[in-house]
Amino acid sequence: MTIPSRAGLGLKAQHYDVILDTRPDVGWFEVHAENYMGAGGPPHHYLTRIRRDYPLSLHGVGLSIGGAQPLDEAHLARLRDLAERYEPGLVSEHLAWSTHDDIYLNDLLPLPYTDEAVMRVSDHLDRMQQVLRRQVLLENPSTYVAFENSALSEIDFLQAVAKQSGCGLLLDVNNVLVSATNQGYSAEAYIDAFPLDLVGEIHLGGHATEREATGGTLLIDAHDRAVDDQVWALYARTLARGGAKPSLIEWDNDLPAWETLYAETLTAERFIAAQVFCGPKDPAPLPRTQHAVAR
Amino acid sequence: MPSLADLQGGFAAALRDAGLPPPATIAGQARQPQSRRFDVYRNNRMASLIEALESAFPALRQLVGDAFFKAAAKAYIDLDPPQSPVLLLYGQGFGKFLDGFPPASQVPYLGDVARLEWARLNAFHAADAASLAIDRLAALPPADLAGLRFELHPSLQLLHSRWPVVSLWASSSGTDPDAAVEMSQGQDAMVIRPALNADTRILPAGGYDFIGRLLAGAPLAEAAELAALRDPAFDLAVHLQGLFEVGAVTAVLPAGPEPKQE
Known part of the structure; x- marks a missing residue:
């Protein structure tokens, strides 16, 4: 089942029952692949039932696409098995690394934007797409540090990898704001330069704001709250140029009541509708007003 | 210019050892001593792994209290970090670790409670x-x-x-x-x-x-x-x-x- 250009929601175990009992009008759901890599049990029981009624997107968080070392073939096989079982409309992973030697570090770690890294990431995506026999989307990261030896911009890096591997891109608009703020560049300029024709999915999430000892602002990609107004504005800017895309609300920590989460998808759908009906000239006024009411 | 492998090796080592300075490969302001930026990665890693153990061993956490659990979890993570991205099944050795964890010597049954919760976790995800x-x-x-x-x-x-x-x-x-x-x-x-x-x-x-x-x-x-x-x-x-x-x-x-x- 293909993923429609509507709002989707990150699926959480806490909401299995409400989804199956009320069948809410949500365009699609996304799961973290690694949460469904047990052999059986309740996770598969519920996902199987939800998958019967909704398109599903599979989002990997642990393959370490950006690792200098070869991909973990056993993990790739688990991902392939899961994709065969649930036939997701989209499969995505991160521009990041998370394993070194045989230790899994459980975080999406940043890469230097070098030619060597372009080669590694492209080779790994090649392998992943070959095993899964489909195109994969690669997500732009949220970063807190950059590397001295980075020679390419993030966008040039992503474009080079997409060109070499044939992968698509997943544009996380919250990550754009987090990285732009932390690295001191313009989030708007980043969105304006992003190759939106390669984008198969958009992510929207909440971030935390911290004050650095040095006086600067540090944004943390926390996924623990509602989408920030600045992120909605960047989202509208993205839609205005790139048109409607499948758009995911990510809320992974400090989960709110179902109604709050559902309201976030309605807000995203208003932005999409405004784009479809008002056209690219005037994306903002309608959704922003209604967004305030939805809160 | 460091190779990708060397850069990641240094980054991973500093990530796992808070006693080390942030890696020399990172740029500018994040390398300054007062910057917390590299610590964001350290905290993300440790907090998320502790969380994984908290969700796998809820009764044990209740039994020993939050502070003790966190301290034990942190020591365990340092000693026996996960080797698989499938964190659903991380913590197999936690019982054995607790058997030999000096602060738990007065409560020698903690290891078995952990083993029981590990059995429950495996049963949950079994075929x-x-x-x-x-x-x-x-x-x-x-x-x-x-x-x-x-x-x-x-x-x-x-x-x-x-x-x-x-x-x-x-x-x-x-x-x-x-x-x-x-x-x-x-x-x-x-x-x-x-x-x-x-x-x-x-x-x-x-x-x-x-x-x-x-x-x-x-x-x-x-x-x-x-x-x-x-x-x-x-x-x-x-x-x-x-x-x-x-x-x-x-x-x-x-x-x-x-x-x-x-």
């Missing part, structure tokens, strides 16, 4: 299988019973403890807050998840040996004999009935030719 009802046995000629072999549910786990591990778990998990905990009495536990919910039981006399032999593929009579030898109070009828009642039997295999033992 699914349909259970048989006991009338399957009634259909067989009585003479065939002795040689039957049972296939048991993939989620079934056994635990032998010299502590009242099930009562300790039940009282701290909220399953049975009033569970009587008699510290002098060891308990053998069985965990099984026939459908959606894991079932944690105290095994009656001989049960651990009986089910253990069945799991190893022994025929019914042999498993029963061994259990009776270990514990004269073993009651085969009670155990058979119990096994079927909890949904532990997924297939009954007719007596085959005895493997020759010479």
Whole structure:
């Protein structure tokens, strides 16, 4: 089942029952692949039932696409098995690394934007797409540090990898704001330069704001709250140029009541509708007003 | 210019050891001593791994309190970090670690409580299988019973403890807050998840040996004999009935030719 250009929601175990009992009008759901890599049990029981009624997107968080070392073939096989079982409309992973030697570090770690890294990431995506026999989307990261030896911009890096591997891109608009703020560049300029024709999915999430000892602002990609107004504005800017895309609300920590989460998808759908009906000239006024009411 | 492998090696080492400075490969302001930027990665990693253990060992956390649990979890993560991205099943060695964790020396049963929760976690994620009802046995000629072999549910786990591990778990998990905990009495536990919910039981006399032999593929009579030898109070009828009642039997295999033992 293909993923429609509507709002989707990150699926959480806490909401299995409400989804199956009320069948809410949500365009699609996304799961973290690694949460469904047990052999059986309740996770598969519920996902199987939800998958019967909704398109599903599979989002990997642990393959370490950006690792200098070869991909973990056993993990790739688990991902392939899961994709065969649930036939997701989209499969995505991160521009990041998370394993070194045989230790899994459980975080999406940043890469230097070098030619060597372009080669590694492209080779790994090649392998992943070959095993899964489909195109994969690669997500732009949220970063807190950059590397001295980075020679390419993030966008040039992503474009080079997409060109070499044939992968698509997943544009996380919250990550754009987090990285732009932390690295001191313009989030708007980043969105304006992003190759939106390669984008198969958009992510929207909440971030935390911290004050650095040095006086600067540090944004943390926390996924623990509602989408920030600045992120909605960047989202509208993205839609205005790139048109409607499948758009995911990510809320992974400090989960709110179902109604709050559902309201976030309605807000995203208003932005999409405004784009479809008002056209690219005037994306903002309608959704922003209604967004305030939805809160 | 560092190779990608070297850069990641240095980054990973600094990530795992808060005593090291941030890696020299990172740019500008993040390398300054007052910057917290590299610490964001350190904190993300440690907090998310502690969270994984908290969700795997909720009763243990309740039993020892939040602060003790976090300290133990952190020490365990430093010693035995995950080697797989499938964090659902991280923490296999936590029980053994707690056995030798000096601050826990006054509470020597923590390791077994962790092992019981590990068994429950494995049961939760184990493969699914349909259970048989006991009338399957009634259909067989009585003479065939002795040689039957049972296939048991993939989620079934056994635990032998010299502590009242099930009562300790039940009282701290909220399953049975009033569970009587008699510290002098060891308990053998069985965990099984026939459908959606894991079932944690105290095994009656001989049960651990009986089910253990069945799991190893022994025929019914042999498993029963061994259990009776270990514990004269073993009651085969009670155990058979119990096994079927909890949904532990997924297939009954007719007596085959005895493997020759010479």
